[in-house]
Amino acid sequence: MSLVQKGTALLAALLAIIATVLIVSGPELVPVNEHYDAVYKSPLFFPYIALGLIIIGAIPLAIKACNGLRVVLDLDVETTSPRLRLVTVILIVFSAYTLLIPWIGYFLASVAFVCIAMFIVGFRGLPLLLKAIGFSTLLYALFVLGLDVWFPDSWLLQQFRV
Amino acid sequence: MDLFIHNFLLGVGEITQLSVLLSLLAGSLIGILVGAIPGLGPAAAIAVLLPATFTMEPLAGLSMLLAVYCGAWYAGAIPAILINTPGTAVAVLSTYDGYPMTRRGQAKRALTIAFTSSFVGGTLSVIALTLSATLLAQFSKKFGAVEFTAAILLGLILIVVAHKGRMLSAIMMLGIGLFITTIGLSGSTGTVRYTFGSTGLLNGIPLVPVVLGVFAIAQALILLEGGCQPQKNPIDFPKPDKSTGIDWQGIKSVFGFPRTLFRSSAFGIGIGILPGVGEFLAQFFSYNSARKASKDPDSFGKGNPEGLIASETSNNAVTGAALVPLLALGIPGEALTAMMMSVFTVHNVFPGPRLFSSQPDLVYGIYISMLMINVFIFVTLLSLSRWSFLITKIDNRMLGIIILTLALIGTYSINLEMSNVWIALFFGVFGYIARRLGIPVVPMILGIVLGPILEYRLVQTLVISDGSLGILLDRPIALGLFAFMMIIIATSIFSVWKKT
Incomplete structure (x- = not known):
């Protein structure tokens, strides 16, 4: 079997x-x-x-x-073999990404997620960071500024405001 | 005829709005990109784009999704021909003759033939949609609760039967989809069902997070698992400067096979109209009949352009035909049209026979939009065919990460609630497991879309007949549909029995 x-x-x-x-x-x-x-x-x-x-x-x-x-x-x-450990780690990181948004805000959480996920799947070096920041900026510009998707103020932002 | 011209002009008025044109063009480009990237597929892209279309005008949103759908079907041939890996699953048969042509140094000719055949199939399919949807909508004005119940039941049976070799899993997944729709406050009785005391479940489980989960998140995980795999049989593609211009000879050569073009279109349109059966069957029928009718059947699979024409024409002829049951009856036949149905319902527009009299501008706008999509994609692909090879070099790992981030913001943006992201994640894991085990997820999605309509119509039918399903045999249309159901069930049982 x-x-x-x-x-x-x-x-x-x-x-x-x-x-x-x-x-x-x-x-x-x-x-x-x-x-x-x-x-x-x-x-x-x-x-x-x-x-x-x-x-x-x-x-x-x-x-x-x-x-x-x-x-x-x-x-x-x-054509691809299952890599359950990788999938589990990615799912945990994705869940952390969802949980982090109210704490550090959408932009920083996205940068962190893309960076960590890229590192896990094998990207290394400066291009990793540049791609993560570039892509997260694009996402932020498109959805938050362009399509007006609202996110609550993050805990981190509130600390700076005070 | 006057009414047709009047409605056609109304449709032209709708389609010339800037927002519609822009969504159509954007959708076509996204579709081409999605189709040309092996493993991505239009379902994941449409799932990701779905929440964004809810804020658009219905025609703009639908045009965008239709353009992604058609673009992906056209461009799926690019990696199939260039690297022997179909961009979308329906382009499998295009590898048989497309790739050998590339090996012979005829990559550009093969691409031109594929795009031209797709254009012929797609255009004939839109003509068929215009004629048959209007006729079917006229006919379906005679439909009451009993007929609708019979039609939906027939659709569900066809969806199960379409998953040959996986029928038990399809029944199971259909049951899951139907059950999901019963969670929350019941519309007919006002009773709270299966919420386990959670107030979050009172409004039920929304379709979009489920779709994003089973299509986008599951697909992203599979892409990430694949990693940076070397492409199968990579070959040198002619350098751009050596192959400039449009291959007019290639376009002309397609019309040298008029019988294959029309036969393949007929297979695509005929099979595409049936819910759940889809483009695979159309393609196989079309390819096999072209081979049988050919004077040189042995050359099929070895780079015969007629084989490429047969497969590409039929799979693109499905695109318009698949909209017929959705527009005329309000019954989506497969996952992509099921997702489109949610664009209608979010704007309080209900597809079905009444749509043709209440909003002819929208219906005709869709027809014209489909025609324009075919023309735009065809011209774009022909002009850019020498750059096609670039698209196959995108890294799957990066794609997987992009899909995950888009899935998060897509689900969150529906009603700005993180709970939707968790629903999407749950269904993403479920979809991933199901796909890894070879269990089809499409019946579940169709179950979710058709569940509320079926429950409403079924209870109405039983109230009319005082609880007897015998009423299905009393009305001629319902009897016809019921007889068709019985034939399909009997044929399937016979084929399973014959196998064992």
């Missing part, structure tokens, strides 16, 4: 379990105050259809994956 087949089986089984739990606990999670004279008038009618579809697709998919499912990958995915 390949890694992709194991992953498919795991994901499908997980989704089937979640869908089942959501169906079973539906009446507790969705407050149905009145008595509906027909099933289709209930607010749970359509969610149950959707969750049912997940189960119908996921259970046989998990079984097929365990029995050696033939995986069809997109062309660009097929």
Whole structure:
């Protein structure tokens, strides 16, 4: 069983379990105050259809994956091998970027993110810093000054103002 | 005829506005860039641009997205022909004959043939869109809740069936998409559903962060994983000073294959109209039938220009046709038109039969915009073909980082809330895992777009029929659609059974 087949089986089984739990606990999670004279008038009618579809697709998919499912990958995915450590680090840096914006402001957070992300994927030296500053300036000019996307005053800016 | 001319002039009036023209030109250039960069694709670009289009006039926003869509389809042939790597997945078959032509030193001829064939397919597709969308919209005035329910169900079945070999994953993802739409305050009953007590989820999960997550963030991660890979089979491209001017002979040579041009356009248009089926099938049918009809079938795959014409004409003929179900019925057939639907709805414009009578200027503006996009892209690509090779030298790692930063500000700018960025990040991780496992994400997006319409129409249908789905068999149009559904399901079951 390949890694992709194991992953498919795991994901499908997980989704089937979640869908089942959501169906079973539906009446507790969705407050149905009145008595509906027909099933289709209930607010749970359509969610149950959707969750049912997940189960119908996921259970046989998990079984097929365990029995050696033939995986069809997109062309660009097929030609690159997964680098989970790199992806995890990039996601952590991206999350930090999102969290940093209220503290140091959009521009500085963008410079920091682009610098760190470029360093992680292998860029080095002065061009790294120049590209990061140049690109972040472009982003700031386009979105904040050009398209008027508003960001709250950062904590850092407030310190200087005082 | 008078009405057509009147509406056409209204459309011309709309399209000549500076904002529309600028978005059309900007979109075309972005589309060309996106299509020519292997691995990026129009879905990620449209997802990133989507929030920006919400602040524009509907026609300007739609023109920009349509231009990106068409530009990417045209330019996908550039890396396919030059470095044997399709810029967009639909340009796969263009590598078969395009790259061997490049190896023979005919890179410029191959590019010219590809662009000209794309132009023919794209233009015929716009003509087909103009005629068929208007006719279908007239016909769909007879549609009530029952017919709409049947049409949406048919669309969903086609989307699942289109993922041949991945149908179970498609059903699962469609279910996830439909379920996502039920989170939050229910429009019909006013009940709070599956929010787990979070007030942030009361308004439901918005489409744009999901789209940005599964297309843009997931794609960025895959690009970053690829790193700075050396290009496959790099070859020398003729130096700019040695190949100046437009290759008129190449343009002329395309029209030496009129049957292939029309047959491939017909495949593209016919298949493009069907929701979910898309350009892959059109391209394969077109390529195979051109090979079968050719006097020299053995030369296909070895640099036969007719093979290149067949693949490029059919995949570009899909672009206009894919808009038919969206404009006439309000049912998007694939992810890109689903994203376009959100541009309509954000401006309180609802695609469907009524749009043709309430806003003919917008509908005809879209038709003319599509024509102009095709002309502009064709002329631009022909003029710049000698510089095409430069575009294939962009570093994937830098692209991945750019997409991530654009995804952040794109999601934040929707309603200036960081919560949307977290939603996008969550779906980015989910989209990445799904793509790595070969699970299609498009059914999920279509589920999110079609879910609320289906729920509303389905409940309406059941109220009319007092809970019986037998009403689908009582009305002629619904019966026709239902019979078509049954045929598709039976054919799919038969093909699976035959395989096993």
